[in-house]
Amino acid sequence: MVDGHNAEQEPPSLSPEGLPPDARGRLDTLGGGGNGPALFTSDLSVNEFMLIRECGFHPRGLVFGSSIVNIGVSVRRWSKNQEMSRYTQAMYSARELAMQRMETEAELLGADGVVGVRLDIAYYDWGRRSAEFIAVGTAVSATGDDGWKTPAGKPFTSDLSGQDFWTLLQMGYVPVGLVLGNCVYHVAHRSPRRAVSQVARSVEAPATTQALYEARELAMARMQQDALGIGAEGIVGVQLVQKSHKLGTHVVEFLAVGTGVRARATDRAIPEPQMILTLDR
Amino acid sequence: MTSPSTGPDDRGSGGPPADLAARIVGAAVPTAGPAASSALSADELLLVQALGFDPLGIVVGAAVFHAGLVGPRVAGTELVPLSAALLAAREQATARMRAQAVQRGASGIVGAQVEIAAFERRHHLARVVAVGTAVTHVTGPDEGAPPGRPFVAGLGGQELAVLVDCGYEPVDLVMGVCVYHVARQRPGAWVRNLVRTGELATATAALYEAREVAVARLQAEAAAAGADGVVGVSIAQSSHAWGARAVELSCIGTAVRRRGGAPPVRPATVVSVRDRLHASDPAALSARVARRRRGADR
Numbered sequence: 001m002v003d004g005h006n007a008e009q010e011p012p013s014l015s016p017e018g019l020p021p022d023a024r025g026r027l028d029t030l031g032g033g034g035n036g037p038a039l040f041t042s043d044l045s046v047n048e049f050m051l052i053r054e055c056g057f058h059p060r061g062l063v064f065g066s067s068i069v070n071i072g073v074s075v076r077r078w079s080k081n082q083e084m085s086r087y088t089q090a091m092y093s094a095r096e097l098a099m100q101r102m103e104t105e106a107e108l109l110g111a112d113g114v115v116g117v118r119l120d121i122a123y124y125d126w127g128r129r130s131a132e133f134i135a136v137g138t139a140v141s142a143t144g145d146d147g148w149k150t151p152a153g154k155p156f157t158s159d160l161s162g163q164d165f166w167t168l169l170q171m172g173y174v175p176v177g178l179v180l181g182n183c184v185y186h187v188a189h190r191s192p193r194r195a196v197s198q199v200a201r202s203v204e205a206p207a208t209t210q211a212l213y214e215a216r217e218l219a220m221a222r223m224q225q226d227a228l229g230i231g232a233e234g235i236v237g238v239q240l241v242q243k244s245h246k247l248g249t250h251v252v253e254f255l256a257v258g259t260g261v262r263a264r265a266t267d268r269a270i271p272e273p274q275m276i277l278t279l280d281r
Numbered sequence: 282m283t284s285p286s287t288g289p290d291d292r293g294s295g296g297p298p299a300d301l302a303a304r305i306v307g308a309a310v311p312t313a314g315p316a317a318s319s320a321l322s323a324d325e326l327l328l329v330q331a332l333g334f335d336p337l338g339i340v341v342g343a344a345v346f347h348a349g350l351v352g353p354r355v356a357g358t359e360l361v362p363l364s365a366a367l368l369a370a371r372e373q374a375t376a377r378m379r380a381q382a383v384q385r386g387a388s389g390i391v392g393a394q395v396e397i398a399a400f401e402r403r404h405h406l407a408r409v410v411a412v413g414t415a416v417t418h419v420t421g422p423d424e425g426a427p428p429g430r431p432f433v434a435g436l437g438g439q440e441l442a443v444l445v446d447c448g449y450e451p452v453d454l455v456m457g458v459c460v461y462h463v464a465r466q467r468p469g470a471w472v473r474n475l476v477r478t479g480e481l482a483t484a485t486a487a488l489y490e491a492r493e494v495a496v497a498r499l500q501a502e503a504a505a506a507g508a509d510g511v512v513g514v515s516i517a518q519s520s521h522a523w524g525a526r527a528v529e530l531s532c533i534g535t536a537v538r539r540r541g542g543a544p545p546v547r548p549a550t551v552v553s554v555r556d557r558l559h560a561s562d563p564a565a566l567s568a569r570v571a572r573r574r575r576g577a578d579r
Contacts, residue, residue, distance in 0.1 A: 022494050026497035029501070039500060039504050039509065039510060042512055043516075046447075046512055049444075062514055064489075064516075066492065068480065070477060070478060070481045089478075124463075126465075127484065274552070277553075
């Protein structure tokens with residue numbers, strides 16, 4: 001089963017479009033090569049698989065992209081609230097690279113879009129100051145009519161589950177792309193004097209409140225900017241997550257992720273929902 | 282996951298593999314009676330029976346593997362013997378589970394799970410356990426499957442029912458493994474990276490490649506099994522032994538085949554009359570139930 005595909009050889013390097021050597025071969029076996037019947041792979045659950053097929057799509061293959069970023073040291077002022085732009089930039093571009101590579105794989109498959117995209121982060125013991133950003137999703141193609149790609153002619157991407165994707169399509173909307181914005185922020189320490197004077201008091205820490213508030217706002221604003229840039233009319237399923245990335249206790253990253261959508265048909269109406277009482281807990 | 286209580290504790294006995302296989306396959310196979318055990322929940326059982334299957338009992342397969350020493354660590358390559366050992370361990374455990382099912386005259390296994398149950402880092406031993414519920418079709422064991430080869434589905438009862446509704450049938454659990462050694466940075470690069478922030482191209486290429494190879498192997502298995510596709514693929518990465526730089530990428534999914542003849546399923550839009558909080562959080566539900574009980578006592 002295991003063939004020593006490149007043992008005792010050069011370590012692999014990424015091709016100009018950012019894919020490793022075996023990616024093309026793997027994608028070719030998914031029916032792109034034209035020899036043998038097409039096979040699909042997907043990380044969709046069976047329910048999602050059923051719904052994707054029901055709304056006129058079929059899964060093509062699991063696609064992914066990855067980028068490991070090295071996080072060097074960066075100066076921060078102990079008592080100052082500030083954005084750490086280098087980190088913000090590094091983490092944004094690592095996610096972008098991972099997503100671009102995933103999109104490239106989807107394009108090689110000739111897919112119309114990618115659904116159920118997950119953005120994962122992995123930390124490894126061998127790289128204390130590095131993190132791997134991974135994007136995984138299932139590439140899908142429309143069975144019938146086209147026009148599903150983004151205005152830029154690329155496959156759409158979306159982090160919606162199969163269920164949400166189905167519902168969105170019923171509404172006459174289509175996903176355009178996964179949009180994200182982030183902000184890595186250094187939250188100021190209290191001055192020793194203030195810390196001492198507040199030992200016995202329960203008060204708001206205005207500087208900290210403001211820092212977290214601002215970081216969140218910046219992340220959201222960037223996500224909205226991203227959505228405008230790809231021609232989306234709105235964003236659904238926004239998640240705002242807070243991560244600390246092993247960068248110390250006073251450095252946090254806020255990440256806003258959602259799916260930018262646009263209207264495709266305005267005359268669609270979903271059938272009247274039916275009320276059910278489920279018996280399972 | 283349940284521990285393989287029906288299987289022998291096969292560590293430390295040192296018996297020859299043939300004997301081991303015979304024991305694992307032959308041991309503790311009760312004749313299928315009216316009270317067959319199954320790992321299915323009540324509603325899963327109902328759905329599986331609605332598809333025409335009857336549960337025969339839980340089937341288990343285990344395999345303990347010793348992965349030998351790997352030669353000098355070549356920078357950034359696959360550790361082929363380790364990939365082969367881990368894949369073989371999983372295949373072996375699945376094969377033994379299947380052999381138990383064949384012995385009971387099953388037509389398939391539902392809810393199958395394969396996982397590394399224990400890893401003895403010091404001794405380089407991996408114990409892989411496969412568990413599932415053997416089922417038989419009312420029309421006979423060979424319904425839809427080649428004789429002597431029951432299907433294996435890593436799907437629960439609900440998922441199986443939906444799959445059959447959309448005109449597909451499960452074929453087999455398919456997997457792929459790739460253990461990759463991530464190269465060390467050169468000293469110069471290490472120093473530069475103390476302050477530099479940016480992509481590590483070599484490490485990215487290594488792990489990205491490893492993931493591609495693992496999924497490519499899964500695809501090759503699915504193609505060899507005559508499947509039309511694979512659903513529910515999950516990719517896991519871990520460093521079990523051999524140091525942190527050897528990263529193991531493994532993926533597993535259920536290969537499916539088109540049966541055809543199924544009318545298109547039309548989902549209905551429903552609003553579930555229950556609190557969303559409770560659906561996603563069993564702890565909150567049990568807390569609320571406990572509060573109600575306390576209220577009733579008062």
